[in-house]
Amino acid sequence: AQSVTQLGSHVSVSEGALVLLRCNYSSSVPPYLFWYVQYPNQGLQLLLKYTSAATLVKGINGFEAEFKKSETSFHLTKPSAHMSDAAEYFCAVSEGDTGRRALTFGSGTRLQVQP
Amino acid sequence: NAGVMQNPRHLVRRRGQEARLRCSPMKGHSHVYWYRQLPEEGLKFMVYLQKENIIDESGMPKERFSAEFPKEGPSILRIQQVVRGDSAAYFCASSPLHHTESSYEQYFGPGTRLTVT
Numbered sequence: 001a002q003s004v005t006q007l008g009s010h011v012s013v014s015e016g017a018l019v020l021l022r023c024n025y026s027s028s029v030p031p032y033l034f035w036y037v038q039y040p041n042q043g044l045q046l047l048l049k050y051t052s053a054a055t056l057v058k059g060i061n062g063f064e065a066e067f068k069k070s071e072t073s074f075h076l077t078k079p080s081a082h083m084s085d086a087a088e089y090f091c092a093v094s095e096g097d098t099g100r101r102a103l104t105f106g107s108g109t110r111l112q113v114q115p
Numbered sequence: 116n117a118g119v120m121q122n123p124r125h126l127v128r129r130r131g132q133e134a135r136l137r138c139s140p141m142k143g144h145s146h147v148y149w150y151r152q153l154p155e156e157g158l159k160f161m162v163y164l165q166k167e168n169i170i171d172e173s174g175m176p177k178e179r180f181s182a183e184f185p186k187e188g189p190s191i192l193r194i195q196q197v198v199r200g201d202s203a204a205y206f207c208a209s210s211p212l213h214h215t216e217s218s219y220e221q222y223f224g225p226g227t228r229l230t231v232t
Contacts, residue, residue, distance in 0.1 A: 032219055041228075043119070043225045046222065097219075101171075102160040102171055103150075105150075
């Protein structure tokens with residue numbers, strides 16, 4: 001069984017400040033991990049993924065995430081927030097290369113960016 | 116290259132009616148997934164299909180819900196005798212066939228927002 005916990009349902013930062021969105025996972029097998037972004041009334045867009053290669057993963061729009069097995073974490077960061085980053089962010093986990101591809105999502109973190 | 120297409124984008128049904136949601140995967144993708152998003156919640160997996168095959172339906176409610184992905188045409192999620200609790204956004208995602216790293220990436224459509232009155 002797998003689960004994802006996103007600490008903080010709402011995060012507010014100032015424009016230009018560091019963005020840190022937290023994700024902890026639980027998985028009985030080596031996981032694949034994903035971050036998605038959802039803008040209002042739209043589908044989800046893949047930001048980045050971890051699939052057992054490099055533990056520091058770079059994604060689109062200046063985001064990156066680091067897989068830390070010892071902490072079972074996959075936190076999302078961006079050095080400098082932009083107004084356009086305001087959206088909902090979802091962390092998700094799947095069962096690695098077991099063939100079971102269903103994604104288990106966290107409950108999401110809504111990011112506000114203040115001018 | 117068109118993305119994942121879903122229609123309709125908005126669907127209103129009265130209690131007891133049937134809802135049919137359609138999903139056309141990205142070109143070259145042969146895996147389709149359906150997820151449901153209730154208000155203020157994350158997405159919950161429902162079903163995973165390949166052409167003419169249900170691979171994993173562990174997230175599907177036992178009654179009233181069914182899904183198919185025929186050889187020709189879009190994938191269909193069908194909800195019979197809808198109830199108010201079925202009101203949600205239903206998202207379809209697709210991924211490529213081959214067993215490469217990218218085959219584990221799921222690309223999402225814009226969703227169908229079902230309202231049951």
